[in-house]
Amino acid sequence: MGGVCSRKRDQQVDEDGVQIQVSGRYGKSGSSKWLRTSFSRPVMDCQLGRESCPPSLMELCIHKICEDIDRYTKFSMLPRDISQQIFDKFVDSHCLTSASLEAFRDCAIQDVNLGEYPEVNDRWMDIISSQGLSLLSVDLSGSSITDDGLSLLKDCSNIQALSFNYCDQISEPGLKNISGLSNLTSLSFKKSNTVTAEGMRAFSSLVNLVKLDLERCSQIHGGLIHLKGLTKLESLNIRYCKCITDSDLKALSGLTSLKELQMSCSNITDIGISYLKGLCKLMLLDVEGCHVTTSCLDSLSALVALSYLNLNRCGLSDFGCEKFSGLKNLKVLNMGFNNITDACLVHLKGLKNLKVLNMGFNNITDACLVHLKGLTNLESLNLDSCSIGDEGLANLTGLSLLKCLELSDTKVGSDGLCHLSGLTKLESLNLSFTLVTDSGLKKLCGLTSLKSLNLDARQITDAGLAAITSLTGLTHLDLFGARISDAGTNCLRHFKNLQTLEICGGGLTDAGVKNIKGLASLTLLNLSQNCNLTDKTLEMISGLTALVSLNVSNSRITNNGLQHLKPLKNLLSLSLESCKVTASEIRKLQSTALPNLVSFRPE
Structure with missing residues (x-):
């Protein structure tokens, strides 16, 4: 079905911890939401x-x-x-x-930021390298640069940040040209299969390196030995490097400046974690999807600075969970998609510094939530797809600092929402696929700090939308599957700050869209699965010039209606699947009026 969405968003990774600035205007990113690290000035x-x-x-x-x-x-x-x-x-x-x-x-x-810029090749390198000693930052990710092009940078000895992500034409001889750039502090070669263990020998002389990103490099097994002398290294990303095993981590045991280590989806076990005991400055550890057990907590308890720990998808069980009590300084703990039950949470109640806790997709019930009462510093709590109901929510009333609460796919109903009324700092609430009805939404009226509300549910109607009109600070409203009619869209006029709006699978016609056309702050609009919308809809939303993403799939839109999209110069994504629209006409629109459009369907 065109444009429809599997509504379980971000199941693959659901982390609400550290978010650090992403580098590169055009850069691809294989990194999770949980941590993104900048590699350019x-x-x-x-x-x-x-x-x-x-x-x-x-x-x-x-x-x-x-x-x-x-x-x-x-x-x-x-x-x-x-x-x-x-x-x-x-x-x-x-x-x-x-x-x-x-x-x-x-x-x-000083800065050449051409990540993902089209047609960058070795011919460009002559001019880039002509900047000489002034050149400090270069991002050529996704380019066709080869060893010959890379060699031209060897005299630009003041370079501090270098990024060659997704460059598959650079090989071991080319990497040797980096070895003399001793001022480098940031180096990134994401998904570069040509970076091998032997090629990493060139990194051994980069004594000022602080950040190194080798995510998805599949040939680096045995190469970490060349990092042993990089005593200033603070951040290392080897996520999705399945070639990495326990033996590789021995080389990291002496990197005592290391603060961030990401190695999710590698072949690390508890033995590998034991080599990290001496990294007393390590604050962030990501081992999502690795073959570790709760036995690794013995080694982790020696990491006195550890604040962020990602154990999602590790197959953890309750056995050994008592060792969590030793991680006193944890601020972020992700344990989603494991085999954890109520018996584990009793050992978390002493983690008073916790700000983010993800227990989604575990066998958690109401009985265990009493152990969360003392975690009064919690700002984000994820209970997605747990067996939580109205009774369990009573234990959340004292979490007055809570800003984000994820209750999707739980047994929570309208009665339980009264327990949330005192959480006045709550900014994001996900009630999709719950038992909440229109009557329950009235209990949210006092949550005036709410910016994001997800109400994917067939039982929500116009009356429910009317009940939340006091939440004028909303910037994101998701009503996918809700039974909103044209009359109900009148309520949308209260939400002047909306940046994203999704009303999919409802009964909207062009008449209902009239109440949307005044929401000038919208950047994302999803009206898919409203099969009665016509070209008139595109005419009415043509004034929403801030739109970056538009989806009106499974409607009666035709090629004639495309002309109304010409004013939407910021549009990057357009989905009109299962409409009377052809890809050739969208390409014409792209070439003449929408030069920023990079993704469209039908393709």
Whole structure:
């Protein structure tokens, strides 16, 4: 079915812990929500008109230069910061070509952020490397750079951050050119199958390296031995490297500066974890999907700084759970998708510093929630798909700092929502696939801090939507499957701050969309499965110029209606599956009016 969604979002990874800035404007990301790490220096965003204040004279000048770029052949006479802003403007607007790049030769640019930029190859490297000692940050992820191109950077010895994610044409000889870049602090080679254990020998001289990302590198077994001398290394990502085994971790035992270690979905066992005992500064450990048991908690208890621990999908059982009590400094604990029962939670009650607890998809019942009463610092609690009902929610009343509560696929009903009325700091609440009805939603009226509310349920109707109109701060409202009619959409006018709205599988017609067209802050709109919507709907939402994602699949939209989408210049994703729309017409629209559209269906 076109555009429909399996509504169990993010089952694969449900982590609400640390979130660190993602690098790369065009970068792919294989990292989970739980932790993302930046591997590039921040690059200034100089797109004209982005700010709420009027553009400065400098911005106007840069904009004019970019408009008249054919008149200029060289920018090296300009101050470096001006050249940098012009360069960034070209990249942001997707206007940089191999021809226009020539104007930036010898400009002393500091940051070259071309991650996932099309057609970047070795010919570009001559000009990139001409920045010489000024060059500090280079991201060429997803490019066609080869060993020859990489060799041109060897004289740019001041480079601090280098990213070659998804570059599969770089081999061992090319990596040798990195060995002399001793000022490197960040290096990333995600999903680069050409990075081998022998190739990693080039990393051994990078004595100032702080962050290293080798996620999804499948040939690095035995290569971690070359990291032994990198005593400043603080962050290492080897997630999804199935080749990594316990023996590899011996090489990490002396890296006493290590603070973050991600190795989910590798072949690590309790034995491998035992090699980490001496890493007294380790704050974050991700072993999701590894073959560890609760026996590893003996080794982890020696990690006095450990604050973030991801044990999702490890097949943990209750046996040995008493050892959790030794992890006193934990702030984030993820134990979703295991075989944990009520017997385990009694050993968590002493973890007073916990802020995030994920127990989703375990055999947890109401009886165990009494042990959460003392965790008064909790800000996020995930009980997705546990056997929790109304009675268990009574134990949450004292968690006054709670901001995020996940109750999807539980037995919670309308009566239990009264226990949430005092959680006035709650910002995100997921009640999808629960037993909550319209009458229960009235009990949420006092949760005025709510920004995100998920109500995927057939039993929610217009009356339920009317009951929550006091929640004017909502930015995300998901009513997938709810029985909302045209009349019910009148209530949406109260939610002026909405950024995402999903009303799928209801009975909306064009008349109901009239009440949506005024929600100017919307960036995501999903109206799929409303089979009576016509081209008139596209005409009415044509003023929602902030839209980035639009889904009106399984409707009566035709090719004639596509013209109404022309004003939506920010649109990145468009789904019109099972409509009377052809891929060729969408491509025409993309080429003439929607240059930022990168994903569309039908393709």
